[in-house]
Amino acid sequence: MLLSVLLFFLGILSLQQSVLLPSIWSLLFVLLLTLLLLYFKHKRMAFFLLGFVWAGAFSVYYLSHSLAPELQGKEILIEGHVVGLPEYNEQRVRFDFAVTHAAVLLPDKLRLSWYYPPQKVSAGQAWQFFVKLKSPNGTFNPGGFDYEKWLFTQHIGATGYIRQSSKAKLLATQAPWQSISVIRQSLIDLLAQQKISTDSLALIKALTLGDRSSLSMSQWQVLAQSGTAHLMAISGLHIGLVAGMIYWLAFQCWLQVPPHRYYSAPQIAAVGSFLAALSYAALAGFSVPTQRALVMVSVFMLTLLLRRHVKSLDVFAIAFLVVLLIDPMAVLSVGFYLSFLAVFCIIYVLSGRLGRESRWLSSLKLHVVVGLGLLPVLLFFFQQASLISPIANLIAIPIVSFLVVPLALLAVALLPGVPDISGFLLQIVDSVLHYLWQVLVFLVDLPLASIVLAQPELWRIIVAMLGVFLLLAPRGIPARYLCFIFILPLILMHKDKPEVGTASLTLLDVGQGLAVVVQTAKHTLVFDTGARFSDSFDMGRNVVLPFLHYQQITSVDTLVISHADNDHIGGAKSLLAEMPTKEILSSVPELLADYKAVACYAGRNWQWDQVSFYMLSPPKKALKGENDNSCVLKIETVQGSFLLTGDIENTAEAVLIEQSKNLSAEVLIAPHHGSKTSSSTDFLVAVNPSVILIPAASPNRFGFPHAQVIDSYNQLGASYFITGDSGALTVNFREGKAEVESYREKYRHYWNR
Secondary structure (H helix, E strand, O other): OHHHHHHHHHHHHHHHOOOOOOOHHHHHHHHHHHHHHHHOOOHHHHHHHHHHHHHHHHHHHHHHOOOOHHHOOOEEEEEEEEEEEEEEOOOEEEEEEEEEEEOOOOOOEEEEEEEOOOOOOOOOOEEEEEEEEEOOOOOOOOOOOOHHHHHHHOOOOEEEEEEOHHHOEEEEOOOHHHHHHHHHHHHHHHHHOOOOOHHHHHHHHHHHHOOOOOOOHHHHHHHHHHOOHHHHOOOHHHHHHHHHHHHHHHHHHHHOOOOOOOOOHHHHHHHHHHHHHHHHHHHOOOOHHHHHHHHHHHHHHHHHHHOOOOOHHHHHHHHHHHHHHHOHHHHHOHHHHHHHHHHHHHHHHHOOOOOOOOHHHHHHHHHHHHHHHHHHHHHHHHOEEEOOHHHHHHHHHHHHHHHHHHHHHHHHHHOOOOHHHHHHHHHHHHHHHHHHHHHHHHHHOOOOOEEEOOOOOHHHHHHHHHHHHHHOOOOOOOOHHHHHHHHHHHHOOOOOOOOOOOOEEEEOOOOOOOEEEEEOOOOEEEEEEOOEEEOOEEHHHHHHHHHHHHOOOOOEEEEEEOOOOHHHHOOHHHHHHHOOEEEEEEOOHHHHHHHOOEEOOOOOEEEEOOEEEEEEEOOOOOOOOOHHHOOEEEEEOOOOEEEEOOOOOHHHHHHHHHHOOOOOOOEEEOHHHHOOOOOOHHHHHHHOOOEEEEOOOOOOOOOOOOHHHHHHHHHHOOEEEEHHHHOOEEEEEEOOEEEEEEHHHHHOOOOOO
């Protein structure tokens, strides 16, 4: 059975690699072929094709419900209800919205933002308001988060924001079909009134209600670096724990009543256990890990009801299949792989083994096994993995599973009716989490607590996984020692660096902002870091750092912050907090005084690996206007040169023409994102670039790049590329000619713009 399900899974996965989605007629043809294969009993290929068709049908349906291009940017009056739990920050509330009525055809589900809402938005509310919508749109970078893919997996057809707040109408406070979400919302509101620390409150909400929106970035960093992130959301471990506790309790209670003619204690306990698991999964919003755990618990409890024996791998296969049937898009989420792989590793080391071990030794062994099994996958998705994970989990799992979760769940259950007892229990949980957190922080601060590697190729992951399974195989299996040979390609992997005398430049896609990474043979320079949007999201943390990890860069030699605008300096502190940086240059060093930044000024120069760097601006006597005082950097290699201009405008361009002996460069980063107040004709003639890279979101509210500027680029005969359209842009010189690689063009899938 497991083989058939795996083939079904591979069929789904193969569809997700497509750049273009097959047409309906192509899918019908494949379905006909599948039926013929089943008729002639070629079941293995039939299961593979069936998975392909199943995923294709879902994809066609969801993409057909995307926002029509002609509706983008227009104000539309809609009605509907809030789905799930809204997410709040300092300026806005963001929530999913199911549309029930609109004058035009819209996607079934939207993701909306409401800036400074006049009243509280809660789960289950029905609203009428004006919105401006756009098609799913996100930044697209190596190693970065694919927001467009995430929206697709959540079946969200458009994003937007509320317009004319004064005209918004609350139609109903609760939609009957949203009762679960309403219950979750009411419990969250009650929890927020408790006198416990903010950090503990965020963890308790994650553990009991599956709401992780309040977890801070510092909390996520500790959880990720300690390998305990899976504990802080309702996962299979917690579902199984609750199911087991209720099973034992129901079993013991039923033994105290007179013997029943029809139902035995195991059967009654199985029903109670299933209902408890179902309730807990509902509170978590039926995420992929809870789906998997719930299906496994359901199958196991069904076997108890029917008094049948089922193999562990068959239970695993059924859960795997049910999740894929419910939503084949689940294969696009990282949690899907981590969840099922962890369970498979446990089954693999527990099944068919002789002898018994002590419970503590067995528990320690399982933590090590899961850590080893997930290591290659974690490196593939995140380019980093925790080496202290077994120790951290050995400490955290018993505390969270047997103390925090039961007490927190009991407290939440008692919160509406007995708030005093609930508050007392929450105080205990708060104290336990406080001390546990101190231990995790101590472990994370240890040397080599985690490792960072470049993203491995898929073949390295497959080979490494074979090595891990060989390592975990029972004693007596021939050639177990070969496991280390299989793992070596993963450990010895490294990214190719530019040759001496050359440099590689990557203009990252940070929306409306600037972030550039320049690599030479042995050095790295970062020029600007994009914008900061909130305490939990900025482009330094969410785009620049993942790219550096992707490139296996563990330190930055020089960080240049061109000027003080948020879209250039916003991500700097997040980058500096995580990445060792030797030198910081800026036109506003006082804003980074804590990091010993020094002023950039015309005349400063240095050389790395036979590549020369020249700071051309600002002059020591500052110009008027913050933009015109941006740091301007020219990089010369043996094959060509780059010119990085920040946000300079016409005044600074004129000064550069007057004071710089040689402005010419093959590659130009467009000044001020292509604003019409920059890229003057004289400046473009002086630089004479063959390639112009424009750091601008597409679309953006400023209208960058301006049509007048694009005309100037065309008249110059230069090729130009916009990050909002092309994603991250990487430039290398080949035989004296600049070659540009668009990350979106090379790696996009059918769900991407």
